[in-house]
Amino acid sequence: MVEQGRNGPTGIDVTRPSVARMYDYYLGGKDNFEIDREAVRQVEKAMPEIRRLAQENRAFLRRAVRYMARKGIRQFIDIGSGLPTVGNTHQIAQEIVPDARVVYVDNDPVVLQHGRAILATDDNTSVAAADMRRPADVLGHPETVKLIDFNEPIGVLMIAMVHFLTLDERGPIMRQLHDALPSGSHLTATHVTTEAHSPDAVAQIEAVYARTPTPIYFRGHGEIARFFDGFDLVDPGLVTIDAWRPDPSDPAPQATKWLYGGVGRKA
Template structure:
């Protein structure tokens, strides 16, 4: 299946897998290419529970957005939003309040173009093409979009994103820059891969992703806690995704969830 797919336009390098399309595939989406699926197969070998992990992460994002909606948040900044797939933030938020504003941020060309396609003609949601590790540029564009009022609390979402940020990019200072741009009462949601759960499988994933354009950096619970400096962590703190405020009875094994999730409120 590695031959050129006929419906892909000339000039697009579908031979280089992307994390966004890998995630889409794991979630059952069709917005992906052979190279993405080949990488996904390797990913699945290293972590057979990957589909579940993706599903649980996506479900955490949904619950986090809904929690923020309950807390009165009506504007969201979704950092590293990736390929629009099932249950996008604006869809979830609009179900609760059609007036909710969402600004998606991604850097990858195809993800951005795809998002634009989905959001065309939508006055309350947009995608800006920026690197989320450059908060100044992101915040400038977000202000420019006119969709986010930075004097009002903002829901900042980073679901399955920070594990693509290398330590040398200083994740703590990146979060701090966003934190400083939003008022007290704003929320931050973080989910990211950890080696605390299934360290062997995690090491396998790191190895698989090393060769892609999106190498991964799992973090320990205390490293993730450091991201929440200046935030008050909401109950139950930093936990595997299925344990974060689950809906109804939980049947998923938290030890095999791969990803820690947490939501904090800016002090």
């Protein structure tokens, strides 16, 4: 990828770090720029285990998607899907439900370019350009409407996404998503936590993300749980992601305890 000036021919702003490209670098990907790598180096000073956290988060995603597929979910909306990597949502779901349908949603131009080339490879997989802060755009996007039947249960993923919402945004956005989903739908989310971690480290990481278009907010268990209002959390509830249904056949890295995660079901 050639680094160009602000909003160059590809429309990609390389003057500010991107959370999607930073996450790609955490996972060892190559779809990032030096400004993203420098931001990651700043995060690593406060959280040396950040790369392990990203791998742990992906392992949780795999377990959650398998859980939902085994519970009969045949269609998924992956909000803030990020850059393609090994073990994407449709690949995991289709191991269990071969005709599972997946819509990947993101608003990062690099993600959209790569997603359309790599992820949208069959009639059951598509990519939608939309922002989670506008649920109506996510749910009403032509690619979503084409693949998702809102009369049947849906699995919504917001993996490492809800911590980019302010508390003022939380209620309206999550209510809109909840109200649009049919009974039997599931919400899966992970969120960074302040608990058991140095306030200085949290402040340093928040300061790095404040330089991106998408600030991050670390929170405690109680505030994170509110993102699941209206959903019944399945066992074991909202826990650090290492404790959520560990799978010996798909081991995760050593626990970092930086993320809470859960899966909620709409009655």
